[in-house]
Amino acid sequence: MLKTRDDLINVRSVYGKSLGLQTKKILVCAGTGCVSSGALEIFDRLTEILKEKKVICSVTLEKEPHGTSVGMKKSGCHGFCEMGPLIRIEPQGWLYTRIQLADCEEIVERTIIAGEHMERLAYQKDGKVYKKQDDIPFYKKQTRTVLDHCGQIDATSINEYFAIGGYAALEKALFEMSPDDIVDEISESNLRGRGGGGFPTGRKWSQVKRQKEAKKYVVCNGDEGDPGAFMDRSIMEGDPHRMLEGMMIAGLACGASEGYIYVRAEYPMAVSRLKAAIEQATQYGLLGDNILGTGFSFRLHINRGAGAFVCGEGSALTASIEGKRGMPRVKPPRTVEQGLFDKPTVLNNVETYANVPLIITNGAAWYKQVGPENSPGTKAFALTGNIENTGLIEVPMGTALKEIIFDVGGGMRDGRKFKAVQIGGPSGGCLTKEHMDLPLDFDSLKKAGAMIGSGGLVVMDENTCMVEVARFFMNFTQNESCGKCVPCREGTKRMLAILERIVEGKGEEGDIDLLLELADTISSTALCGLGKSAAFPVVSTIKYFRDEYEAHIFEKRCPTGNCQKLKVIEIEAALCKGCSKCSRVCPVNAITGKVKEPFIIDQAKCIKCGACITACPFQAIMEK
Amino acid sequence: MNQTFDFTVVDGIIDGLGRKPSAIIAILQGIQEHYRYLPREVFPYLAGELGISEARIYSSATFYENFSLEPKGKFVIKVCDGTACHVRKSIPILERLRKDLGLSDKKATTEDLSFTVETVSCLGACGLAPVITVNDKVYPAMTPDKATELLKALKEEL
Ligand SMILES: Cc1cc2nc3c(=O)[nH]c(=O)nc-3n(C[C@H](O)[C@H](O)[C@H](O)COP(=O)(O)O)c2cc1C
Ligand code: SF4
Numbered sequence: 001m002l003k004t005r006d007d008l009i010n011v012r013s014v015y016g017k018s019l020g021l022q023t024k025k026i027l028v029c030a031g032t033g034c035v036s037s038g039a040l041e042i043f044d045r046l047t048e049i050l051k052e053k054k055v056i057c058s059v060t061l062e063k064e065p066h067g068t069s070v071g072m073k074k075s076g077c078h079g080f081c082e083m084g085p086l087i088r089i090e091p092q093g094w095l096y097t098r099i100q101l102a103d104c105e106e107i108v109e110r111t112i113i114a115g116e117h118m119e120r121l122a123y124q125k126d127g128k129v130y131k132k133q134d135d136i137p138f139y140k141k142q143t144r145t146v147l148d149h150c151g152q153i154d155a156t157s158i159n160e161y162f163a164i165g166g167y168a169a170l171e172k173a174l175f176e177m178s179p180d181d182i183v184d185e186i187s188e189s190n191l192r193g194r195g196g197g198g199f200p201t202g203r204k205w206s207q208v209k210r211q212k213e214a215k216k217y218v219v220c221n222g223d224e225g226d227p228g229a230f231m232d233r234s235i236m237e238g239d240p241h242r243m244l245e246g247m248m249i250a251g252l253a254c255g256a257s258e259g260y261i262y263v264r265a266e267y268p269m270a271v272s273r274l275k276a277a278i279e280q281a282t283q284y285g286l287l288g289d290n291i292l293g294t295g296f297s298f299r300l301h302i303n304r305g306a307g308a309f310v311c312g313e314g315s316a317l318t319a320s321i322e323g324k325r326g327m328p329r330v331k332p333p334r335t336v337e338q339g340l341f342d343k344p345t346v347l348n349n350v351e352t353y354a355n356v357p358l359i360i361t362n363g364a365a366w367y368k369q370v371g372p373e374n375s376p377g378t379k380a381f382a383l384t385g386n387i388e389n390t391g392l393i394e395v396p397m398g399t400a401l402k403e404i405i406f407d408v409g410g411g412m413r414d415g416r417k418f419k420a421v422q423i424g425g426p427s428g429g430c431l432t433k434e435h436m437d438l439p440l441d442f443d444s445l446k447k448a449g450a451m452i453g454s455g456g457l458v459v460m461d462e463n464t465c466m467v468e469v470a471r472f473f474m475n476f477t478q479n480e481s482c483g484k485c486v487p488c489r490e491g492t493k494r495m496l497a498i499l500e501r502i503v504e505g506k507g508e509e510g511d512i513d514l515l516l517e518l519a520d521t522i523s524s525t526a527l528c529g530l531g532k533s534a535a536f537p538v539v540s541t542i543k544y545f546r547d548e549y550e551a552h553i554f555e556k557r558c559p560t561g562n563c564q565k566l567k568v569i570e571i572e573a574a575l576c577k578g579c580s581k582c583s584r585v586c587p588v589n590a591i592t593g594k595v596k597e598p599f600i601i602d603q604a605k606c607i608k609c610g611a612c613i614t615a616c617p618f619q620a621i622m623e624k
Numbered sequence: 625m626n627q628t629f630d631f632t633v634v635d636g637i638i639d640g641l642g643r644k645p646s647a648i649i650a651i652l653q654g655i656q657e658h659y660r661y662l663p664r665e666v667f668p669y670l671a672g673e674l675g676i677s678e679a680r681i682y683s684s685a686t687f688y689e690n691f692s693l694e695p696k697g698k699f700v701i702k703v704c705d706g707t708a709c710h711v712r713k714s715i716p717i718l719e720r721l722r723k724d725l726g727l728s729d730k731k732a733t734t735e736d737l738s739f740t741v742e743t744v745s746c747l748g749a750c751g752l753a754p755v756i757t758v759n760d761k762v763y764p765a766m767t768p769d770k771a772t773e774l775l776k777a778l779k780e781e782l
């Protein structure tokens with residue numbers, strides 16, 4: 001139990017020394033991705049082999065170690081999940097990829113004991129072997145500050161967090177700053193909310209601080225609903241204490257003594273890591289009453305979501321914590337005035353809180369060195385789709401799109417051509433070739449008619465049908481509409497129906513105008529952000545790819561050949577031997593003919609299932 | 625009402641989470657984890673214990689997608705159809721699982737309560753898309769054929 005500032009300083013130095021004695025370390029990635037491909041078994045196996053070979057190793061950071069040892073650690077996600085399970089070897093900084101149980105013995109013998117590099121486990125690209133993690137192009141162009149602990153320390157240990165200076169920001173805030181100083185520092189840093197809106201965090205905090213109520217709350221939005229994004233998850237799993245520290249500082253600044261973390265149901269590992277982190281912090285007395293003898297008290301609770309995207313919206317989220325249906329409500333009153341349990345509430349995103357300790361420790365001026373003046377700092381993005389390197393990345397705000405796609409992302413997969421990138425998920429828009437030089441930050445994107453949203457980046461190549469993409473997102477949004485207001489509930493249904501018709505080849509003249517008209521109405525009349533932005537993907541794909549919509553509608557043709565229902569399945573008469581096999585497999589009896597004569601497909605009946613194509617022994621049936 | 629319903633499990637869950645209306649969602653989650661669905665018997669009981677109306681509990685239970693008033697299978701398979709998985713062809717996996725188990729978008733659970741197949745939008749393992757989970761265990765980089773294999777293995781465990 002830490003009772004004073006000196007206790008905290010002392011524990012940091014004790015564990016700092018202990019960590020220093022671990023000259024060699026094996027950091028096994030224990031993020032969700034690598035765990036699903038067997039990382040925990042690898043961790044156990046490596047530890048077992050080290051023991052068998054009488055190599056002194058420590059699975060936990062000891063208070064008073066007897067000498068040097070090999071540190072075995074479960075780290076957070078390195079962001080390169082596709083290459084997992086990953087391990088990082090210290091002090092060399094080597095990265096081994098796609099580790100299997102069978103590799104463990106050799107790793108211990110050759111790398112840990114003999115200090116040799118194992119080339120076959122290293123990342124290789126275009127004939128080049130990359131020994132060090134930091135040299136790999138995927139990492140080289142990144143600036144990892146918020147995610148820098150992920151992959152570097154044990155994500156499950158508060159002692160390890162202490163060892164590298166953890167809770168120093170809280171200490172500074174408690175002993176050297178007044179609540180006003182904290183709010184000023186955050187305001188001065190221009191930190192903007194990472195949950196999508198980009199609202200200035202300092203302004204939000206000062207609004208809550210100003211409220212006269214005795215009871216206030218700090219809430220963390222870990223709902224991360226954007227399908228295809230996992231930045232917040234990596235922080236919650238990989239560096240939970242940094243986020244908790246940010247929340248504690250928010251509580252101290254705004255006069256709140258209780259906080260809630262709302263985590264989506266699909267993230268069980270994030271929940272268990274956070275729970276463990278809260279327990280550790282409570283045991284040390286960093287959560288609870290009279291923290292470090294300062295009189296400041298703070299407690300944290302975890303709430304799990306139950307599968308509703310709309311609960312990511314602030315007022316829906318607080319309603320859900322209160323045990324109600326998670327529906328947004330009319331504003332004002334705003335969350336800063338009447339949020340959780342009708343009390344003034346600071347609601348921020350996971351990544352926003354994770355930025356806070358950095359700013360408090362290093363100062364606003366330091367923070368503003370990276371990124372544009374109006375959106376400083378870095379941003380984590382989830383890079384997915386038809387790109388060479390998919391994964392979680394962190395780059396300075398304002399990095400140009402082309403640097404992300406070609407330098408970090410390694411360009412398009414299979415040598416295909418770039419077509420577009422969908423940014424911000426179901427409430428975002430698409431960017432095209434003409435935006436290659438666009439800096440990705442809140443204001444530049446807004447001007448271009450897109451938004452950063454949560455930070456999901458889905459890269460699409462020339463073979464992607466943009467109408468289908470718009471349909472996919474509309475389907476998602478329509479499903480997730482909470483149904484409280486009519487424009488969103490009915491409008492998204494109608495838009496989805498039109499898009500479905502278009503991809504099925506039943507589009508009609510006037511559909512595009514109708515879509516735009518509906519989009520306009522929904523955007524201007526819906527109650528919450530979900531409805532207001534529901535039509536963005538449709539509007540932006542129409543803006544940049546109108547010709548694709550037109551091809552579907554007027555020519556009943558999908559230019560990329562993706563839309564199943566617009567395919568034409570035909571029998572090549574010259575190749576057909578009239579064996580009748582195809583007509584027997586067709587589920588809708590669309591194929592007829594006389595034996596030994598060419599068969600034909602009735603296009604009106606055909607459902608394009610493709611069964612006949614595989615059934616024909618003479619490859620006489622083709623898809624056009 | 626089923627006279628033999630044993631409320632000690634429910635009591636244990638309530639005691640762990642707090643006998644207060646705001647805990648209702650967590651309590652329902654606890655109950656669902658135990659029974660794999662929300663048995664109807666628990667609604668009047670919870671209403672009495674927490675001092676809120678049964679209607680309010682129903683309204684929360686029906687709003688959230690994760691709650692089920694119907695029993696689910698022993699293995700709940702969730703196919704991710706988030707953006708990253710969708711572009712890497714998650715739908716053929718879903719179709720294969722449904723076909724193998726004789727299920728459809730209207731019928732999610734097999735008659736013998738062995739399997740439930742549903743979709744989910746993003747499990748946060750997008751780097752390994754397409755992904756499915758079986759009772760929360762993540763299976764990365766799936767294909768329809770791997771899904772068939774997995775079903776075979778799971779059937780052995782039934
Ligand atoms: C439909 C909808 C979903 C949202 N989902 C999330 C989410 O998953 N995570 C998040 O941090 N913010 C989400 N937001 C934004 C929040 O309402 C809120 O602006 C944010 O959490 C504030 O934190 P920040 O200022 O730190 O960004 C969502 C908003 C809407 C309208
Ligand atoms: S806009 Fe849509 S999601 Fe938002 S409150 Fe209205 S119906 Fe619900």
Ligand code: SF4
Nearest residue numbers: 586606607609610612
């Ligand atoms: S594609 Fe399917 S529906 Fe069409 S003709 Fe062939 S078997 Fe029949």
Ligand code: SF4
Nearest residue numbers: 576577579580582616
């Ligand atoms: S299976 Fe092939 S060869 Fe036989 S009837 Fe059909 S198209 Fe002709």
Ligand code: FES
Nearest residue numbers: 031033034077081
């Ligand atoms: S989970 Fe290991 S790199 Fe992402």
Ligand code: FES
Nearest residue numbers: 704706709747750
């Ligand atoms: S989209 Fe499937 S795991 Fe994220």
